[in-house]
Amino acid sequence: MKSIFLSAFAICSTLAAPAFAAEGERISVKGEIIDTWCYFSGVMGGPDAVIGTAHHTCALWCSAGGIPVGLLAEDGTVYMVMKIEDSSDSAGGDTQLRLASHTIEADGMLYKRDGLNYLVVEEVVSDLDIQLQNHEDLGTVPPFAVPKADR
Amino acid sequence: MKKLFSLIIALMAAPAALIAQDFSEGSKAKSWNLYAEVPARFEAKVVDILCELSGNCPDNCGDGSRQLGLVRTADNVLVYPNKNSQSGFQGASTDLLPHCQTTIEVDGMILDDPDLGARNIYLLQLIKPAGSDEWIKANTWSKRWAERHPEAKGKGPWFRRDPRVKAEIEREGYFGLGLEQDEAIKDIVFE
Structure with missing residues (x-):
């Protein structure tokens, strides 16, 4: 009887664990620094429209406005970026603003909780600048990104 | 014993129910x-x-x-x-x-x-x-932003006046590839 109770407790604990704890895992990942709201919400169109050069100005606006930045990996996984090297200014910090739309190679700690991937970047191994040039296909997203006076 | 197994099943199902x-x-x-x-x-x-x-x-x-x-x-x-x-x-x-x-x-x-x-x-x-x-x-974000940036007071939305955004665009252009390329891209995109 005691063993049945222990088994039941173990099963329940295992099932509940992701909601109550986050354990870090060291990873290396390469991807583009994106603004997560535009990507997840679809407010500006599909996921292909809110990355790269076409969306760069909007990515700056979102980053400066304190919208969380993410790292969109080559396999499509999104990592919510919580810290970049010494900068934990994840709500509008200078480092993430400077890296908007850049593709970076990062080493850091991955924390998974409640369906999201959270990344603490310990080292930006390489900053490859903006890689995706999609402006010829998409123009600017949103269309008003470049003011008429500057066109 | 039957009650015990029912309890175990209920406990196992609980997290899934909460998620949903x-x-x-x-x-x-x-x-x-x-x-x-x-x-x-x-x-x-x-x-x-x-x-x-x-x-x-x-x-x-x-x-x-x-x-x-x-x-x-x-x-x-x-x-x-x-x-x-x-x-x-x-x-x-x-x-x-x-x-x-x-x-x-x-x-x-x-x-x-x-x-x-x-x-x-x-x-x-x-x-x-x-x-x-x-x-x-x-x-409250825009109000706090205005308090932090009195020098950026003016017409239009905050993101056109934000000093850091403006500095990035002045440095790398609207498409982020540098000012020279920016002008060439604008000629294509807005022709």
Whole structure:
């Protein structure tokens, strides 16, 4: 009887664990620094429209406005970026603003909780600048990104 | 023995039931016509997400520099507010900071879109602070920005006047590839 109770407790604990704890895992990942709201919400169109050069100005606006930045990996996984090297200014910090739309190679700690991937970047191994040039296909997203006076 | 097995099955099913819980009851959140939006009103504790995950915990949830999360009372799920209620490009941490480490009630839209990896992403619209009966709008970002940037006072939306955004565009252009390329791109895009 005691063993049945222990088994039941173990099963329940295992099932509940992701909601109550986050354990870090060291990873290396390469991807583009994106603004997560535009990507997840679809407010500006599909996921292909809110990355790269076409969306760069909007990515700056979102980053400066304190919208969380993410790292969109080559396999499509999104990592919510919580810290970049010494900068934990994840709500509008200078480092993430400077890296908007850049593709970076990062080493850091991955924390998974409640369906999201959270990344603490310990080292930006390489900053490859903006890689995706999609402006010829998409123009600017949103269309008003470049003011008429500057066109 | 049969009762015992029933209890075990019930305990095993409990987390799944919590995950599937519907938080739309009583919500007064406004639709933004987003593909995956679902109204969600719930009680939650305001946390510094980096602290919650890694134990790196400065005073006052980072004093506005960090992203803040909502640990939902009903199921301990960490909900990530990505956006406040203002139209434009503002996050939600400014609105949540005054409530750091307190338990509040929130109303808004939750986004779950497995195709994009979006889980427990939140559009924060309303906050009912601890001990209050009144809802307040999550719309304070632009006011705080104006207080921080009196030199940027002027007409038009904040993102056209933000000193850091302007500096980036002056340095790298609207498409981020440098000023020379920017002019060439504009000739193509706006021909």
